[in-house]
Amino acid sequence: MDDIAHSLAMIVGEAYFSNQPEEAYFYARDPGLMPPHKPDYVVVPKSVEEIQEIARLASREKIPLVPMGAGLALTGLTIPLKGGIVMDMKRMNRILKVNEKARHVIVEGGTSQGLLKAYLEKNYPRLRHSMPDSPATATIAANVMIHGQGRLTQQYGFNSDMISGLEVVLASGEVCKIGSCSMSPDWFSKGAPMPDLTGLFLGWFGATGIITKVAVKLYPKKKMRDVEIFITDREDLVPDMVYELTHTEMVEDINIFAQPKPMIFKDNHHIAIFITGDTDEELEFKRKMTWYSLDRFIKSKDGGFMGVPPVMKPTLLEMPQRSVSRFADVKKGGGFEYSGPIIMVEKYPECAHKIVELAEKYDLGYSGMARIIGRSHAMMYGFAFTFNRADPDMMDRTRKALHEVSEFALEAGGVFWKATVDEQKMAMEKMDPNTLGIMKMIKENLDPNGIMNPGNWEVI
Amino acid sequence: MKYADIVHRCFRCGYCKFTSDYTDFNCPTYRKFRFETYSPGGRMWLIRAWLNGEIKNSDRFQEILFSCATCANCVEHCVFTFSEDLVNIFISAREEMVNDGIIPPPVRDYLKNININGNPYKEPASERGKWAEGTLVETYKDQEYLFYIGCVGSYDERGKKIARAVGNLLVKAGLSIGILGDKENCDGNEVRTLGEAGLFQFLAEKNIALFRDLGVKKIITLDPHAFNTFKKDYPALDGEFEVYHYTQILAPLIQSGKIPLKGLNDKITYHDPCYLGRHNGEYNAPRKILKAIPGIELVEMDRSRENAFCCGGGGGNFFTDILGGGEDSPSRIRVREALDTGAGIIAVACPQCAKMLDDAVKIEQLDDRLKVMDVAEIVTNCLL
Structure with a gap:
């Protein structure tokens, strides 16, 4: 065992230290499509004091230090791009x-x-x-x-x-x-x-x-919770519908999903409207307010509320929705990745077009999902593509589609969410130089040795 | 490897590690080791890497594979359509390793002992039925039920006590039962889960032939592990029998008053054995028995039934002890959880769980606050 390995094992205890190939393999990658890079060491600390000691050691030895939660960002944020120490934080869960x-x-x-x-x-x-x-x-x-x-x-x-x-x-x-x-x-x-x-x-x-x-x-936390789904095939009207819904201030959450399967879903946009209440009266009042808010779209025959099938309701109301993970196995391949730019709600129609265009171009399964942020202040639009992990060609096509999403998002005025390293570079190229300058100052002052998750937000 | 076409389908979302309500991590190996590699998702990704030649069979890889308690928490909570196969996938990977002859020494020794002695304790077959001495349990001739004991109940001191308790209760209830005594063989459940498919087949076929020769139609097992393999694996080898775990027989007898009981003023929590519960869906019979005892307050641990936390003895770990040891060994975590309920007794329905939790109570120095008792032992204490 080398000196660093020995020191790390002393800090966290041998049982929670590894420089073995098995951990190196696993912690080199996340479930997404970013290329793997192996850590030299993996540690699972239990206390702040242990983390302090690890940070001091990493600084002294100038070894990269990468904190990791569950590693589920899908965009490679916990992949140790320059090796070093991956620190799995999940033992600190009090x-x-x-x-x-x-x-x-x-x-x-x-x-x-x-x-x-x-x-x-x-x-x-x-x-x-x-x-x-x-x-x-x-x-x-x-x-x-x-x-x-x-x-x-x-x-x-x-x-x-x-x-x-x-x-x-x-x-x-x-x-x-x-x-x-x-x-x-x-x-x-x-x-x-x-x-x-x-x-x-x-x-x-x-x-x-x-x-x-x-x-x-x-x-x-209210005692009751329910969901309504408003369907429209007019993606151009979705921003207005969201505007009306958010105006009510009665809604817990608004998600919009569009996907090609099952067939009856194709070309439609499903606005899932979650409501909560402590009493039946409260819930029904909110339900009615959401109905009224979209009344003009019903009258113009641009949409309507669908009866949410009993089998579908528990899936939608579940927190977290397990069905999100199931999307990974649509192609029986265990993979999906999405690019989820934060973007203006008014861009919904463009996003909705783009995902269909890319899915057709690259022959991929897709799901578009938007979550409204604030009272229509912005949205996260998830361009999600499912892929088969055993099909390198499909993985490559997915990468290309996601790259096009990144270009599109930037062009459309969006900002990358949990940006990949490539997206970070694209963002920094486009960013106001003075903003970039502040980022550089922050990074250099807080991480003078460049050991903290290096490769990410590296301002040149 | 069988299932090689599935291993790439794990997304490693981690639902497999939890209970259904996320109260705690519920995969015993992940809970102990805390590296993702020791979780079901970790195993899936590493098996794939191993099959692709990206990692080698190492001591660490063996520990990762063979520490799995096959408790099926992952099967219960994985969100994907292949969830049913998760434990089977891990067993298949073990089979490959066994075929290659590169396995942890305790696993090797266990399998060798079974092969040579028919039991893991290196004891002669003549000792198998000794537990029954002094009881009213007879040797099987043409009774209605074969009472099958298994290795732990036959040779382990703790197991033998439970075997005696169950045997006496069944006889007292007027059931026509008999044991095989020195003719009994290992049922093979752990041989199978440890990946020695050939030896398992040999044992199973030998048992099936013996049962047939003796005209056995119905079997009551002491051990949920034997119950599991007789019920699920033997039919594929032409071994169709009516199989019961002893709690399934006792529950209706006690509920109908055929075994009259006096009251007991105890607070009890019940630990679901994985091979009775998650593997075979039997959660109610042991609880029915306990609830039928007047005066008992049955309290549930935070993790029970489908969400029960394994004692860490499954998948051969009872014998190989790859998962045991340390403050975060599953059995120690489990007894601490039992203590939190305020119960003074942990009821079990499996000799392996009994021994695992017994040892944990001692290590945790809880002897004066917590007792581990098989359901049959509790009932025995209540006999009029």
Whole structure:
């Protein structure tokens, strides 16, 4: 065992250290289409102190350090592009504190979405967090790090907007508290009314620091939840429909999906409208408000509410939706990847056209899915293609289709979500030079040795 | 390798690691080792890499494959259509490794001992039926049921106590049962799960021939592992028998009052054995028995029934101990979980679980707070 390996094993314990080919193989890749690159070491730390020691060691030895939650971004964000140490955070999964009345929770950096959901359901049934549709093993810290979205995104914005405090280990090994927790025992604000420093870390994919604790806001959990689906074949009207729906301020979440199969779905756009209520009256009132809001489209025969089949309802209401993962095996090949630019809702028709065009061009199975962010402030449009992992040609065609999506998104004024390394380069080329300059300053100051998830957000 | 056309279909979404409500990671190997490689998805990706020549059969790879407790939590929670085959895929990979002769030494020793001695304890066959001495259980002649014990119940001290308890109860209930004694052979369930398909077939065919010769039609098993293989694997080898786990026989007898019971003032939690529960869907019979005992308060652990956390003994680990050891060994986690319910007794319905959890209670130094008892032992204590 070399000196670094020995030191790492001493820090986390031999059982939680590996430099074996099996871990090197697995942690070299994620479920997406990015080329693999092997780590030299994989560690599974248990405490902030261990992470501090690892960061100090990495800085001293100038070894890359890549934090990883569940590794489910699909865009290669946890692939150690320059080798080094991959740090699997999931052993740090304690729920540290729930403040029921102030509606926030503090969790360790490897806590999964599923664990928090189960914990709240059992102990605080009137509280919920913004659950994404990524698999339940996805971690809360990684999700806010990539500016993920969830069930409450239409109401409260990106999941990262719901942060109320962070604890971060810097490349130097120092622990840094961000938000009210930097001067108070309470984690109720991520910045305001002080300077908001969360931006130094969010969206950076670990290139500026490692989130070891995160506090996220919790929200009222209503007793009842239901879903309605409004169908239209007029994709050009979807932005107006979303505008009306968001105007009601009655809706929990708005997703729009379009896919070629089953046949009756083809060429239609399904606006899934989720509503919640504590009483039947509340639920029915909200339901009626959503109906009224779209009434003019029904009258003009541009759409209508479909009866959601009983078999479909549990799938839609499930959190997270397991069916999202099942999309990977549509071609019996275990793979899917999507590019999900954040883009104006008015671009929905262009996005909807583009995905069909690319699916036909590259002969791929597809699913288009939009999630509305805020009151129609933006949307994530997921250009999802399924591929067969045992079919290199199909994988290559999928890569090409996704590359075209990236070009399209940039052209259409969108911003890449959880950008691949290539997309990061494209973004930085297009970015205002002064903005890029600030990013460079931040990166150089927080990571002077360039060890933090190197290859990502490398400003030349 | 069988199933080679499936291994690439794992997306590694990780649902296989959880319970259905995400209360905790529920894959015993992942829960212990905490590297993704030890999760079902990790195994799928590594098996594919191994078949493609991207990794080699190493000590680590063997540990990853052979530590799987075949508990079927992944089968229960995987979201894909091939979920039913997950454990079979891992067993098939083990078969390949066994065929290559490159397997962990404890696995090798287990298989050798079965081959040479017919049991993993290196004991003579003449000792097999000794547990029954002093009981009213007779040797099988033409009774209605064959009472099949298995290796653990026949040779392990803890297992023998449970065998005696069950045997006595069945006789007391007036059932016509007989045991094979020194003629009994290993049922082969663990041989199969450890990947020695040839030896399994040999054992199964030998057992089937013996059962047929003796005119056996109905079998009651002590051990859910034997129950599983008799029920699921033997029919494919022409071994069709009516197979019951003993709890399935006892439950109606107790509920109908054929075994009258006095009350017991205990709080009990029941641990579902994987080969009775998830593998065969029997969650109710043991609970019916416990609920029929007056005065017992039956409380459930956070993880029960389809979501039960394995004791870590399945898939041969009871014998090979590849998964055991350390604070996060599944059996130790499980007894801590049982303690959290406030129960004073963990009820089990499997001699392997009994032994695993018994040992864990001792290591956790919970002897004065938690007792591990087979359902049959609890019933025995309540006999009028």
